[in-house]
Amino acid sequence: MNPLRCGCLSDLYDKLVDLAKKRGVYWVSYEIYGGLAGFYDFGPVGVLLKRSIIDEWLKTFVYTFDFMVEIETPMINPQVVFKASGHEDHFTDPIVVCSKCGRVYRADHLIKEVTGINVEGASLESMWSIIVEKGVKCPECGGDLSKPENALLLFKTEIGPYRGQLGYLRPELAQGMFVDFKTVLNIARNKLPLGIAQVGRVARNEISPRQGLLRLREFTIMELEFFHDPSESRRDIEDYLGYVEGETLNVVTAESRERGFEEPVKLTVREAFEKGVVKNPWLAFWMGVGAKFVRSLGIPPEKTRFLEKLPHERAHYSAQTFDQEVYSSKFGWVEIAGYAYRTDYDLRKHMEYSGVDMFFFKRYERPLEVVKKRVAVDYKKLTEFLGEKYQSVLKSLQSMSQEELYEELSNKGYVLIGDVKLGREFFELREEKTLVHGEKIVPHVVEPSFGVERLLYILLEYSYTVVEDRVVLRIPPRLAPYQVAVFPLLAGGKEEHRAMSSLARSIVKRLREKGLRVVYDEEGSIGRRYARSDEIGVPYAVTVDHQSLRDNTVTIRFRDTRNQVRVEVDKLYDTILKYLEDNKMA
Structure with a gap:
């Protein structure tokens, strides 16, 4: 008898927690000191179950494909990494503080728990209006709540003793893979597409973690960054669609959510991108791989869906995001993975902050003959005309591209640098034929990211069965501890x-x-x-x-x-x- 199917759900979560501690799966950390919210220890059985989940993910997402590699990067990052990525400005959650007992709550979660209104991504002013209008109070003592404010979720640390360099514990694995992109690209013989995968520990200074393994301050994630040429996606993906043939995606679109409906539409991977529901073909592909992976954990397909995030819910780097969710008897729909189309945002930001070239040279199958527009400057004549202004004007001219300068002179007959007007007599315009063997592009990125502990909880919930008053965990054999x-x-x-x-x-x-x-x-x-x-x-x-x-x-x-x-x-x-x-x- 599976409690998920028999209606015996009222105490399933408590039974799972008891079983987990009794049989060495997991328990609250630092119990002898009263425990610490958001931290869990994993026992002999839990460690093996986590390792089995990780091995299955690596087999499904990484070791199956010739374009995938795995790396490992540090958990501690210098501040500049998260300045460049935008996390220092955007990786925040709204909080409220009880004026009576001092407890801190995540504002959007508390509002949803008390009122049922989903305010994820809403402005602080909107949340405050709902708190006032609905009379939301502290659930512990009934005290009044402060106005919402944003709290940074990055864990700070110092790199080196005695006022060392400011650093952060990574909240995701992605930045290590972006920083290493050029090195790994060279190792992979400068070929796209290229997937870089990583499994490791991350830390997020969650405001009020209260959902067991689902909301932790330190946890393990499995993540990959898939670098590709967006102009070649439709062609490149054809060689790999067979891997996800027959996979059906239950997709809840942003459009339907905005209309107030969350009934999923069933789509094949090909239908998902050909119909424009998923913007990037590779994003749809990895969603198909994710559906396959979750099914291998024993989760029925009808209990899984892909929920498209609304624009205000998406991370600052994402052009489109889907959460892969599994239905939990205790928590409702639970996010176990996120799929983000990060475009070229991260590579461009790291180029901007580091000054390092993150381009990929896309070589053409055949060289192309192109006409390039060139402008030669008559420096002698320019010096005589400008006098003391020569250096500053020359610097401005050199900041312009050859094409830009050519167009200005062709169309207007002059170029204006500040208050200095330079006519065509200072320049020679010419067109040169040349062979071009390729072009520099910044690859786009698709990212699937899974939380191991969330998957562990879901695996336990779906495996928990009672047979003649005896508990049986019906874990798929290859995943068993x-x-x-x-x-x-x-x-x-x-x-x-x-x-x-x-x-x-x-x-x-x-x-x-x-x-x-x-x-x-x-x-x-x-x-x-x-x-x-x-x-x-x-x-x-x-x-x-x-x-x-x-x-x-x-x-x-x-x-x-x-x-x-x-x-x-x-x-x-x-x-x-x-x-x-x-x-x-x-």
């Missing part, structure tokens, strides 16, 4: 019991040597051991029994059906490997 549990049927002082334990331990050793994650348990009855392994989602339980000592065979019990098959010990590894490849739970 341990692929196999091994038990001796009986463990004790008798010679036969010691023989069972010895054979069981030798099987554990053999399976671990071959790369499987194995849990061994000989405490309590076999039924209790099955129950413990079910609670952490182990898909296959191997039992050494009396017959095993006679014919060197063991039973494999399937977690979801409790069916059992008998297998020779020598064939056990190959059998389990095949089950994992086939995702078999029969």
Whole structure:
């Protein structure tokens, strides 16, 4: 019985939290000091589950494609990185403070919780009007709230002791990949498209994190920046659409949201960009890959949607954004990933602040013969005419492009530099034929970004099942923290019991040597051991029994059906490997 389908939802979240702590998945950090909001520790099972999610993401998004590479960059960044990216000015959330108890709340979230009105991205004045009009008070003590103000969400630090350089903990992985773009491009032999992926820890100084794993101050994200030539997207993507063939996107458009409707339309990846619903073909492609990935976690397609952000909801760098959401019994629609079309914003900003060339040289298939317009300056005549003004006027002339200067002189017969009018007699205009082998472009970027902890919570919620009053986590086998549990049927002082334990331990050793994650348990009855392994989602339980000592065979019990098959010990590894490849739970 799955609580998501039977209506037994009232206490599912609390049961999940209890199970998570009991079985070593996660718990609140610094519990002995009363805990710290927005921080969680992950136990032996939680660490393995997170790693499985990350491995599945890497397999789906990175290792499948020849244009993808993975890098790692520091968590601490100098201030200039986030000045250039715009985060220092824009990475803020609105806050209100209780005048009575001093608690701080995120204003838009509090307004939605109390009134049901969605004010994400609205102005501070609009939020204040709603707070006054609806009488929104502090939910803890009923005190009056301050006027909303913006709070910077970047964690500050110092790089170096004794008044070191100001730095920030990164709130996203993206900037490390943008800063390294030219280096990685050279490593990748100067080819586009190019995807740079990264998995790592980030920090956001959230105002009032109150939703468990869904809103943390330190967490892990999986992100990629996909650099491409937007003029070639339609052509380049044709070679890869087969990977997402058959994937359906449930899309809630910004247009329908503005009309007050959130019913999704079903589109294939090709339909999404050919109909103009998704502006960039590669954005649609990665949304298709994301749909495939989330389905591999055991989430039904009908419980997933892509919600297009309204213009005022989008980040400052994005031309179009979709949130990939999964329906949660506790929290409603939960964002697990964001897909942003960042255009060339970030590369241009880093060029502006660093002075470093971030262009890509786009080589033509065949050289083009072009006519270039040139202007030669008669410096001698110019010097005689300008006298002391020569240097300042020359500097202004040199700041103009050849094409711009040519057009001015052709159309007007003169060029005006400040109050100085220079006629054509100071210049020679000519046209030159030349072969052009390519052009410099600034690549555009599409970005999918996933939160690992949010995915972990969603995976647990959808896996949680109750069978005859026993909890079973029906996690897809390849994502399970341990692929196999091994038990001796009986463990004790008798010679036969010691023989069972010895054979069981030798099987554990053999399976671990071959790369499987194995849990061994000989405490309590076999039924209790099955129950413990079910609670952490182990898909296959191997039992050494009396017959095993006679014919060197063991039973494999399937977690979801409790069916059992008998297998020779020598064939056990190959059998389990095949089950994992086939995702078999029969």
